[in-house]
Amino acid sequence: MKADPKGVLTGSHFIDGDHACAEGALAAGCRFAAGYPITPSTEVVERLASRFPTVGGIFIQMEDELASSIAILGAVWGGAKAATVTSGPGFSLMMEHIGLAVMTETPCVIVNVQRGGPSTGLPTLPGQADMMQARWGSHGDYEIIALSPDSPQECFDLTISAFNLSERFRVPVFVMMDECVGHMIERVVIPDPDEIEIVPRRLTDVPRGGEYLPYRLDGDLIPPMTHAGMGHYPHITGLTHDERGYPAMNAETQDTLVRRLCDKILKNADDIIEIREDGVDGADIVVVSYGITSRVCLPAIREARAKGLKVGWLRLVTVWPFPDRLIRELAGRVKALVVPELNLGQVYYEVERCAQGQATTHLVPHAGGAVHDPEDILRVIEEAAR
Amino acid sequence: MKADPKGVLTGSHFIDGDHACAEGALAAGCRFAAGYPITPSTEVVERLASRFPTVGGIFIQMEDELASSIAILGAVWGGAKAATVTSGPGFSLMMEHIGLAVMTETPCVIVNVQRGGPSTGLPTLPGQADMMQARWGSHGDYEIIALSPDSPQECFDLTISAFNLSERFRVPVFVMMDECVGHMIERVVIPDPDEIEIVPRRLTDVPRGGEYLPYRLDGDLIPPMTHAGMGHYPHITGLTHDERGYPAMNAETQDTLVRRLCDKILKNADDIIEIREDGVDGADIVVVSYGITSRVCLPAIREARAKGLKVGWLRLVTVWPFPDRLIRELAGRVKALVVPELNLGQVYYEVERCAQGQATTHLVPHAGGAVHDPEDILRVIEEAAR
Amino acid sequence: MSTQAPPAPTCEVHNPTEQWLRMDRIPHIWCPGCGIGSSVNCFTDALEKSKIPRDNVSIVSGIGCTGRTAGYLKLDSFHTTHGRPIAFATGLKLANPKLKVVVYSGDGDLFAIGGNHFIHAARRNMDMTVICVNNMTYGMTGGQVTPTTPLTAKATTSPYGNFEEPFNLPYLAESCGAVYVARWTSFHVRQLSKSIREALLKPGFTFIEVVAPCPTLYARRNRLGAGIDAMKYYREQSEIKNGAPTRDVALGFQSKIICGKFVDTSRPTWLEAQVQQHRAVLGDKFTLAENWEGVGEPRED
Amino acid sequence: MSTQAPPAPTCEVHNPTEQWLRMDRIPHIWCPGCGIGSSVNCFTDALEKSKIPRDNVSIVSGIGCTGRTAGYLKLDSFHTTHGRPIAFATGLKLANPKLKVVVYSGDGDLFAIGGNHFIHAARRNMDMTVICVNNMTYGMTGGQVTPTTPLTAKATTSPYGNFEEPFNLPYLAESCGAVYVARWTSFHVRQLSKSIREALLKPGFTFIEVVAPCPTLYARRNRLGAGIDAMKYYREQSEIKNGAPTRDVALGFQSKIICGKFVDTSRPTWLEAQVQQHRAVLGDKFTLAENWEGVGEPRED
Amino acid sequence: MSRTELRISGFGGQGVILSGMIIGKAAAIFDNKHATMIQAFGPEARGSACSAQLSISEEPIRYPYIHRPDILIALNQDAYTRFEPELKDDGLLIYEEDLVDLRPDQRPTIRTCGIPATRIAEELGRKIVLNIVMVGFFTAVTGLISPEAIREAVRDTVPAGTEEFNLAALEKGLRHGMNVSANT
Amino acid sequence: MSRTELRISGFGGQGVILSGMIIGKAAAIFDNKHATMIQAFGPEARGSACSAQLSISEEPIRYPYIHRPDILIALNQDAYTRFEPELKDDGLLIYEEDLVDLRPDQRPTIRTCGIPATRIAEELGRKIVLNIVMVGFFTAVTGLISPEAIREAVRDTVPAGTEEFNLAALEKGLRHGMNVSANT
Amino acid sequence: MSQVEKAKPKIRGEVIVDRERCKGCYFCVEFCPTDVLAMSEDFNLKGYHFPEIIAADRCTGCGLCGAYCPDFAIFGHRI
Amino acid sequence: MSQVEKAKPKIRGEVIVDRERCKGCYFCVEFCPTDVLAMSEDFNLKGYHFPEIIAADRCTGCGLCGAYCPDFAIFGHRI
Ligand SMILES: Cc1ncc(C[n+]2csc(CCOP(=O)(O)OP(=O)(O)O)c2C)c(N)n1
Ligand SMILES: Cc1ncc(C[n+]2csc(CCOP(=O)(O)OP(=O)(O)O)c2C)c(N)n1
Ligand code: SF4
Ligand code: SF4
Ligand code: SF4
Ligand code: SF4
Ligand code: SF4
Numbered sequence A, B: 001m002k003a004d005p006k007g008v009l010t011g012s013h014f015i016d017g018d019h020a021c022a023e024g025a026l027a028a029g030c031r032f033a034a035g036y037p038i039t040p041s042t043e044v045v046e047r048l049a050s051r052f053p054t055v056g057g058i059f060i061q062m063e064d065e066l067a068s069s070i071a072i073l074g075a076v077w078g079g080a081k082a083a084t085v086t087s088g089p090g091f092s093l094m095m096e097h098i099g100l101a102v103m104t105e106t107p108c109v110i111v112n113v114q115r116g117g118p119s120t121g122l123p124t125l126p127g128q129a130d131m132m133q134a135r136w137g138s139h140g141d142y143e144i145i146a147l148s149p150d151s152p153q154e155c156f157d158l159t160i161s162a163f164n165l166s167e168r169f170r171v172p173v174f175v176m177m178d179e180c181v182g183h184m185i186e187r188v189v190i191p192d193p194d195e196i197e198i199v200p201r202r203l204t205d206v207p208r209g210g211e212y213l214p215y216r217l218d219g220d221l222i223p224p225m226t227h228a229g230m231g232h233y234p235h236i237t238g239l240t241h242d243e244r245g246y247p248a249m250n251a252e253t254q255d256t257l258v259r260r261l262c263d264k265i266l267k268n269a270d271d272i273i274e275i276r277e278d279g280v281d282g283a284d285i286v287v288v289s290y291g292i293t294s295r296v297c298l299p300a301i302r303e304a305r306a307k308g309l310k311v312g313w314l315r316l317v318t319v320w321p322f323p324d325r326l327i328r329e330l331a332g333r334v335k336a337l338v339v340p341e342l343n344l345g346q347v348y349y350e351v352e353r354c355a356q357g358q359a360t361t362h363l364v365p366h367a368g369g370a371v372h373d374p375e376d377i378l379r380v381i382e383e384a385a386r
Numbered sequence C, D: 001m002s003t004q005a006p007p008a009p010t011c012e013v014h015n016p017t018e019q020w021l022r023m024d025r026i027p028h029i030w031c032p033g034c035g036i037g038s039s040v041n042c043f044t045d046a047l048e049k050s051k052i053p054r055d056n057v058s059i060v061s062g063i064g065c066t067g068r069t070a071g072y073l074k075l076d077s078f079h080t081t082h083g084r085p086i087a088f089a090t091g092l093k094l095a096n097p098k099l100k101v102v103v104y105s106g107d108g109d110l111f112a113i114g115g116n117h118f119i120h121a122a123r124r125n126m127d128m129t130v131i132c133v134n135n136m137t138y139g140m141t142g143g144q145v146t147p148t149t150p151l152t153a154k155a156t157t158s159p160y161g162n163f164e165e166p167f168n169l170p171y172l173a174e175s176c177g178a179v180y181v182a183r184w185t186s187f188h189v190r191q192l193s194k195s196i197r198e199a200l201l202k203p204g205f206t207f208i209e210v211v212a213p214c215p216t217l218y219a220r221r222n223r224l225g226a227g228i229d230a231m232k233y234y235r236e237q238s239e240i241k242n243g244a245p246t247r248d249v250a251l252g253f254q255s256k257i258i259c260g261k262f263v264d265t266s267r268p269t270w271l272e273a274q275v276q277q278h279r280a281v282l283g284d285k286f287t288l289a290e291n292w293e294g295v296g297e298p299r300e301d
Numbered sequence E, F: 001m002s003r004t005e006l007r008i009s010g011f012g013g014q015g016v017i018l019s020g021m022i023i024g025k026a027a028a029i030f031d032n033k034h035a036t037m038i039q040a041f042g043p044e045a046r047g048s049a050c051s052a053q054l055s056i057s058e059e060p061i062r063y064p065y066i067h068r069p070d071i072l073i074a075l076n077q078d079a080y081t082r083f084e085p086e087l088k089d090d091g092l093l094i095y096e097e098d099l100v101d102l103r104p105d106q107r108p109t110i111r112t113c114g115i116p117a118t119r120i121a122e123e124l125g126r127k128i129v130l131n132i133v134m135v136g137f138f139t140a141v142t143g144l145i146s147p148e149a150i151r152e153a154v155r156d157t158v159p160a161g162t163e164e165f166n167l168a169a170l171e172k173g174l175r176h177g178m179n180v181s182a183n184t
Numbered sequence G, H: 001m002s003q004v005e006k007a008k009p010k011i012r013g014e015v016i017v018d019r020e021r022c023k024g025c026y027f028c029v030e031f032c033p034t035d036v037l038a039m040s041e042d043f044n045l046k047g048y049h050f051p052e053i054i055a056a057d058r059c060t061g062c063g064l065c066g067a068y069c070p071d072f073a074i075f076g077h078r079i
């Protein structure tokens, strides 16, 4: 499906990542957003608040992030594509509803513009320390999708991808920005609507009043949806439920349900995962990075190459599901993996895990509040090369 | 320091893990608890509500878990030892305040009696799928301590340990129970008060009105505390702060602060970590487990041994900080590590990471709602042996 | 122990509630004499009489015994998280203004953990009907104290008697701006049904408190007998005072229960106000979503 | 651009507020003409006059411009999370009943995200004084709409004018059971100081709303001029009506501001009620914590 | 084998959990054995079926679950139907005589002892002590627990003020059990 | 080198970010170059020092930070003091003549161009366009951006209704810059 | 409402009990305005007493029993 | 309060300005009841106008200027 022209601001814009993200949502067909202001993400909802009334969308500033994160789920069941936007402290408040979205298979997009944490931390300064939280922050077992843009253009593009993936897999998708990318201003090219591919909601074809089972599979691991008002009377619950959607509290139903919820992501991982690379083939050392850090590490790689080291650059556009297989294979081919991130080790642990001792792994930690000095990354590359 | 006899119900009791946990808190000197009912943890607060008025303690049922989890922090700064108790959905709501407790270095205990998730899931049935959440559920970088009892007796003992560790390291400590252990009834022996070792709060010796810097170190990585009313006028904030406790929003202060907060746990990991083992020396295969699963795996190990396999049993009493070094060394000595847990892979990932490919690692997953059939564990042990 | 199993009634007539129920989930989990079931009869009766097409009605519950209501009704039904049904309902309503959204939940759900959403939705005059079954306890989790437990009543977490002043729910609702506020007990089935019907048909935030027995936990712990004893108490101790000032209708332990319709007023709903404001300021640039036709047009009431 | 730097005043007399401030943190971050600073003068003056020893006073703030207050006061001071200062204060107070606990925070913090804690603490008559600097916007995050933004006022997230009815804070506080409720503007420095003093000295949940300018965001976006223009508006458009029914004191955009002490009543605080109930039921088994002496004894007020 | 595994089952309100609790306490606290009890909660812990697993052993109990109990105490038909099949072939079935009809093809290797516990309790004037009667009966017919221990356990467990009454119920059960034992 | 790095600094209210925005937009949108701007927010983004980093390049810009700018636009003394040292030795310093006093030992290798932007703006009747004057001046003295592009960028950026006024300010700055260029 | 239109001297009704669904709460018996019902001595399969119709002719079909019944086990209607 | 006791015909006060702390909000000038203050034409180092004392003898030391000043930059007291 092509994008609805109403929401698409075709043209070249010199805007920051937050604004680009809002435009991405609009282009993706998002027509409902509930949010609660928090630096450095507020510009996203501010832009939506000002743009929505002109395209038939609704922004509501809810009383808090708990409310925002469940209001969007309500809106989705009401028929909208919906998103909420926040930053660390607000993200922490959304954890319960991430679980609800997973359990009820409610497609939605949650944007987290990461700042320095923990707690109130560094409200206006960057961090990348909510990456594991995106994966593990809600109770129970589940899988989600998380994308990490490294430019305003990607804030636009990946927000569209996020909506598309959420619709395809009926799962909450996180756009894990960081303050740098959120506040960085660059040219963002918004294509014509008919160049923007949109995944429409996959609705059941059971007619009004027909016998619709909300969680009956239909070919793949993802059941088709319905909306309130379509005459299907689904029951939607966060309790463990059977294919009728009815609570069925026993280990068997749990096993069927929770495994499917994970499998629909894990078994489609290859299809979901996007990476970018440069010079990875034949490299001895690969720098694995994401978000702003994938740009910050470039001078270090350039320098290292200039010094004769064979250094590859691998960027995780998709951080979750983690590219286990890819990193495992890569570790078998290289000497070392270097992971700079604006945290004291998060995605690094995944790299370490997948490397399985085949390659050495090297974290270049940073507590946040700024970006790495490329020198620090260079130093670790050189160490790793030794 | 010895336990205050007022709270210690010396003697043998036939009680469940929830009740034992409450008695552990009382014995540890906890005199304030804020909670919000949730199955299967409610018995803990119910017992506290009934016991506290007789020992000069206060229980307050707050309006929600957000409130409970910060009310205890207030109580700690008011001079009390304090705890809150919850289960999955409530735990998800506490994430923001875990970050605040870490950042302000407020000693406190949070009990999570794990049920089946995600979302409302299986309210009355067991799970162990909040383990990673305990480690990563709040935004930003931090380290905490998490203990995992496997019997009512340990619910008592480890709750005392939790309070003691929280005071030693000024960090929130989690008692990660599971529904099985919480509702299992066994003999719990509560010793005489003078056999119970209690770590008192380490308060500053700066006199009233003297110049007290809330985060000035004093020999180790853990600054001495003060309480409201002691005439020190500390400023306590969740913002990145300097040793005066004043907000200082820059990367340098962030680095100093956040690294110390992590280091005080990581550098003392050997001191903190407790494990139990049986037959690990000389084993080919070691089953790594925690909580109820460490008891459920026993028939499988017995059977495997009967079949001539050299199988060791390793139980993580402390799950966080994770015993990296121990598992790494172990992986160097054995053929395989088998990890049964009531989730689809959480602590397993840590084992896989630390094994570094030296030993094979095998997850025995279970979606929760019941415990493993020991046969399933046996099967994986046998597979691993091949 | 039991007589021979009697034949199921064979007649063609059916319990009028049944058509609104997911009969494949009956019998429900509620205890003997629990008041929730009675309130459901009133609700379905009101729905019936309101003539609102079934397909346009959504029911949203939180977690609790009352929260299970959504799961028994053959409507688009959502069983959300504890305390958050109003916030979910807000999104649902705004995404599809044609829906009549009903929030059906317990006192703990709506007023302990969910209190903030209640007061904000009332303030916003968010278009929904909130029905609170107030059994003065947390039923689902085993009888803890709630923000509506009367003073001195016992609960598992107030084992020596509650000493916290409860909310006066109608007063709270009115002070936040609810346009319709009523209280009935589960004894007042006719009045309750009528009130629910009025609320369903009224735009804006409408609130009905249903005082109802929880014999298993609240009543047992307070030695108040079975459900029927609660019902007799309601019969004897209720006083209907339509239009009573809400500040005067607080409830005490086994005290008189003032029932009635207390507030019935009118102001623009959130959606109406939004459309009006945006249309006024943006003029032609303002775009109405496809499914909002008529929203923000003048209405008579 | 500037005249020669003048010598710092050398006299011995000091600004009376200074002794209550962490002077090593002054100048503060508040903008020129921001009303928060004026309210701080009133607070410190009230503290001084209340004669409560400094060591017994704790101040708890949430996150926001107003939330920075705790950090500037030389008191035991806690800067918590957004919306939660009242819940933190509850624990603080209960762990050490000797403390006078003051919550000082903004309208967004206390009534958007923090609304639930407010209504519950008021209901419980939890012993604390809550001072809300109501600048009708989220200052710290750049001027978004709040639950107190008047209708039609512009904010970054209501760019075409606010269409959500705001809370009437005194009415809300009263309906939940606050024992002392007053509203002043930052123009009413004398009355505000007196009110704060009364509130500090009164057991139970006491609430003071301080309407104050945010020239940088709220006023600028609404073209209302500088701080001084807001102050003149307060001077001209305020009407003092002590004892006014709280339901009648709602605020509109640049409308008349009803100020005064609206509620001044008395009932047992949470701690008192707890001690009384437990003592009555448990008798000798009831144990008072060491630091609660006197709590629950009859008091005169 | 030093471990005895026991399932107690009935419907909510019959005091299933409490009876397990008392037996377990008698063993673990007053007879100095080891005992582990697992409570099975229905989704809502009210009304419906209710069951407890209890292991009693001379040694510490590590694996706490039971799959093939040595003893089944069935307080209603449902419990019998559901759990009798898992009872060991040489197991013992103790049942509420008035509420359980044994199947005609009941495995003959299984020893069965019925007691009209509800009726006895009603005769005593309070139906709710049927579980205590049953506990007494169990004590007598199994000999697993000493009568002194079970008396202590009852005294220690029931609400203050009801001790004597409950002990009377216990004695009824014990006596009934002695007779049955004698009879078998 | 195809990349030019630029720091703009002053205090909040001088329109630092907006001027960076306009220059960047002129380059990226209307001159078809690449431009990346990084905004540095103070803790509270109000009042205090304010600064932007802007890179303009013929190639796509990957590493977005600047350490040794080619050009510094200093709108107040503080900005000059803080950022002049990091300016490249052959860099260009553009400054608000009335608000910045150059140090007597100002590095001679650095080209300096001052403009009384505030005064010019005040003469135009609105002090707040000082940043637009400065942008015009910058355009003229650096030649980095075409005058057409900068005009488009101003038109596209300033609030509707204020275009003409801002363009007038821009021209003032441009003209002032031409003269200076001519003079140097 | 149509039933009311024909102003019959005595309104007749019918009450139908699904005794297996009944949980014996007694509401219908207590609140039937014309005392049509009484609690049976017998139990249903779940072990609850259930209402018996002791005076069918007194039933006005007012529907109150059904409105009260929390278990959807009884209802009355006009005939 | 001691100052009030000596019922002097004219209450005298002193006002002290810390001009570098001032942010030029004008509150003190506007609300001084006896018009002791006026905004200076000059700027302080931060670039703000600050209050000048134009009629020290009119100061009653009422303290209002200090009570208003959001920047703790002025205060008046009785002498
Ligand atoms: C976040 C969270 N906290 C706590 C719970 C546990 N819980 C489930 S229902 C309930 C109380 C229900 O009380 P109420 O709303 O009054 O409903 P009732 O059962 O009385 O009808 C609680 C505390 C939960 N599910 N989620
Ligand atoms: C959980 C969370 N959500 C959002 C924020 C962002 N935030 C910080 S202050 C603030 C609003 C402050 O407004 P108010 O309380 O009115 O204080 P003011 O700044 O106006 O004095 C917000 C939304 C946060 N820090 N934490
Ligand atoms: S526990 Fe109470 S509220 Fe819940 S179903 Fe039973 S009687 Fe009703
Ligand atoms: S932004 Fe507003 S509230 Fe915040 S300091 Fe500035 S004027 Fe005050
Ligand atoms: S009201 Fe219903 S459940 Fe109650 S006794 Fe009558 S038929 Fe049975
Ligand atoms: S329909 Fe009315 S009259 Fe007939 S049995 Fe029911 S309550 Fe009684
Ligand atoms: S009130 Fe204070 S900040 Fe304002 S002008 Fe006067 S001295 Fe300056």
Ligand code: SF4
Pocket: H013, H014, H015, H031, H032, H033, H034, H035, H036, H037, H058, H059, H060, H061, H062, H063, H064, H065, H066, H075, H076, H077
């Ligand atoms: S103390 Fe009073 S009279 Fe003196 S300058 Fe200040 S406001 Fe004016």
Ligand SMILES: [Mg+2]
Pocket: C064, C106, C107, C108, C133, C134, C135, C136, C137, C138, C139, C146
């Ligand atoms: Mg309830």
Ligand SMILES: [Mg+2]
Pocket: D064, D106, D107, D108, D133, D134, D135, D136, D137, D138, D139, D146
């Ligand atoms: Mg505010």
